[in-house]
Amino acid sequence: MKYRKALLYAVLTLGVGVVLGFEIAAWRSDDGAYASMQKIRDAFLLIENNYVEEIDSSVLAEAGLENMVGALDPHSVYISKERMESVSESFEASFEGIGISYEFVEGPDERDTIAVMNVLHGGPSEEAGLQSGDRIIAVDDSSAVGFSKSDVQHALRGPRGTQVGVTVRRPIISDTLHFTITRDKIPLRTLDAAYMVGEKTGYVKLNRFARTTHQEFTRAVRELKKKGMERITLDLQGNSGGFMRMAVKVADEFLSGGQTIVSARGRHERFSHVSKSDDGGALEDMPVIVLVDEQSASASEIVAGALQDHDRGLIVGRRTFGKGLVQKQYKLNDGSAVRVTISRFYTPSGRLIQTPYDRGSDEDYFETKAERHRRDAVRSADAIIESAPDSFRYATEAGRTVLGGGGILPDFVVAPDSLSPFARTARGNNLFTRFARRWLDRHGTSLRETWPDKERFVSGFESRKLFDPFLEFASGTGLRLTNEPDSSKNSSWRAKVRESREQIETLLKAHLGRRLYGSEGWYPVFNTINSTYQEALGMWKRAEKLASS
16 A cells, blocks of 8 residues: 555656656756655655545645645646546547537436437437437436436447437427437537628627637638628627637737737747737638627637737627636646646737736635626726726727736726526526426427527517416526515516516527527527627727728
8 A cells, every 4th residue: 555655656746747848856956846845745655654544645646736736826727637538628629429418307206317408410419319308318228317417428428430329208208219329529619609690790609719719710700701791790708718829810810911919928938929910811801899708718818909909809898807827738647637827928019918816815816806897897998997007008009098907908898787687586596497498398399390490490489478488487486586575476576577578588589599509599599688799789880990990
């Protein structure tokens, strides 16, 4: 046992040294670094030999790595071997499986049952015949009732070309159905939606920047141009970032050749570089509005910052997150990894995107951000800039004043969503999701027959008939739906709820659209009540003026 623990420690320390590009022996020339490593080893062995209980040395190693890397800055992290698979899938934008998204619903004996939320269009499950709403009750003749998330992934994922048997119970049908599905490579798309708004405005929503993002983006742009697109809305709300290289490529499509997109500056020269645009961008002369919010981070901020500094696009929404640290991922010998900050990035005007932070105080860091976002949301961009110190003010290519100090301040600030109190409460308690699931269970067949594609659903489906059934459903939950006492039983709450009828009906339609057609059935509907998107609709003259300057 002691030999195993000592070996684990030796492999751990040696593995870190080799991965980071130097040998342990090199530390001996640096008395401070070597003494620190000796201290860690001594503490490890003292705990191992003297602690009151038998301990698992791997648990100590994991905790030590998490704390060591976490002490560097808010965004350097240790990634365990168990987490690496999902992290890699997110960045590579694919995995091998059957092509469904799912949720857990209460099933037999009050145990969780897998319910299919969406079936990937053109994927193996759609080809086999699975539908949204199907309850998966068995996999390869073994019960799937009570499965955990890890159980589901273990059972349904597998090498491309292999088969898995799935037994489902379909609402309204009494008999169970059995499908044999051949696993395939499943794309994890980074582009949620791309569609035309009217005759000349294109809309593209990116949820992150992964290896396939630029390819997805340019493909969507080509299709939208064929449909007559003359101006584009790029929606980066909620986009937490990803590959810096993909952000550079997307920004490059909007810029003429030779313009700086982003500068990275690190302690080591190998991590410092300037990324510039090439000639031939597909959108160099097209007016663009970029939508951002407090969850837009990292790679999203590179795109927004570059277009703002070059006066190339109008930025609308709320101040972005402020993550301007570049991480590089290094694998360790056991399959885990450390993601370490190697440089900071700056916009073309010289703004540092990263919000200031103190080491070891992550809680204060995130709370300070939250407070700033709350404060900024009720002020105009001009008022925020006016109150900022001169050291935070920078100039765009055309001389407009923009703000540094962390994050990208939009050219026009839009307050957070204006949902009614009832709609917010209902959303917070998943009432829209639960109702949409129930409605699809009961009416899914007729909905699919009447609305075979998302375009006809978005333009033709009327959700007025859902309103009263939804109120009955909401009332039956027993939740407090307004500020009035016993609101679920109070007759007056219905009158208050009817004041927000348009919002409620739109959200109901959006949730149904998502279950039927995925994210492409959600955004064309939801954006009709999205405050940031709606504000942006009235700003095209400003965006067109920027594009022509």
